[in-house]
Amino acid sequence: MGCRELVVFMVSCWALWKHRNKVIFDVREVDPHAVFKRVEDVVDEMEGGGFLVARCGGRGMENTAGEVASGWEVPPADFVKINVDAGVKEGVGVSVGVVCRDERGKVLWGISMGQNLAWEAHIAEVSVVFEGVREAVRRGHSRIVVESDCLAVIEALKKKANGRSMFSLLLDDIFFLCNSFSSVLWSYTRRDNNKVAHSLAHSLDSVVGRVEWSDVLLPIANNAVNFDSRLIY
Template sequence: MGIRDWIEGRWREMDGHGRELMMVGCWAVWEVRNKVIFEGNGVVGREIISRVCSVMEEIEGGRELELTVGGRKGHGEVVKGSGGWQVPEPGLVKLNVDVGVKEGVGVGVGGVCRDETRKVLWGMSVFRKENWDPRIAEVVAILDGLEEAAAAGHDAVVVESDCLEVIEALQ
């Protein structure tokens, strides 16, 4: 049996929530793959699995998850997520942004805004044919997100980004 047959078989067995988690897991793998290709970061399997756990924890409401690598539970290496996405304080909304930069192609800018109940309030996704440094793209993502937040009537926004240099500069 090939991987495609295996995936299609599991897909048919899953309910809607299981399918959602599978797609989120695939997205997390794709995200790590892009960091390897576009940023030249070397990644080991354990890091990919940890990222998948973290993203799934976020979807599952912060419940800590773990996966076993190299064997069944109790016989392999256990990899845990980071503890999941943290909700903003009541009265605040949280804006998470991320970018993808491919030299000579352009910049993908995305964001999602959620409240303290984890409810998604809105999202954004923009492609620009620009050749920006990833840090500049991250700043643009934050600015775009803050403009969207203001247009939606949010005046108390917590910003999250995976670009520590930009976050430190903003602080």
């Protein structure tokens, strides 16, 4: 067992014990998807912060074993990249963030949205992909890369998973929208490479609906864009 696999195992044990206590002592229901998403996020943050010596993971669209991206990566020529992120706040609702950038890293547009919905984490993560793809259709893009730090959603999109759950129905809606493009690529990245979308997703202090950004984003997201630009160039 490698270093990263050992850390995943240990974090999983911690997360399962923590949520087991919620069930027994707080009599609260626990969403298994949320538990695994939490494990994924913690391990990604540890790896991104340099706490893991073994660098095993995906690099951009190729997801090549043994390589780790050093930051946000530009899309191929003639493509735009749409980064997405979602957050679920208990008792508040769901917030999502979307940012679209071209092959030079220039911001084309972004979306921040808050909704008073009691969605599970995996539903929120696939819904933000839908929002990003739908906006790309509206703006007339033809070749897109959609990038998320939720591996389960990216794998489901790549496999063209189907079913009758709300998650699967949202996937079907995304696949239908994809007929409008000449080319679509799905990309998984670590959370620390998805900072702009993450900033937009958490930019709304309360549930206020939808805000669209063009060219220039809010300051906290612009700081993340500027940081990415230093890595790109």
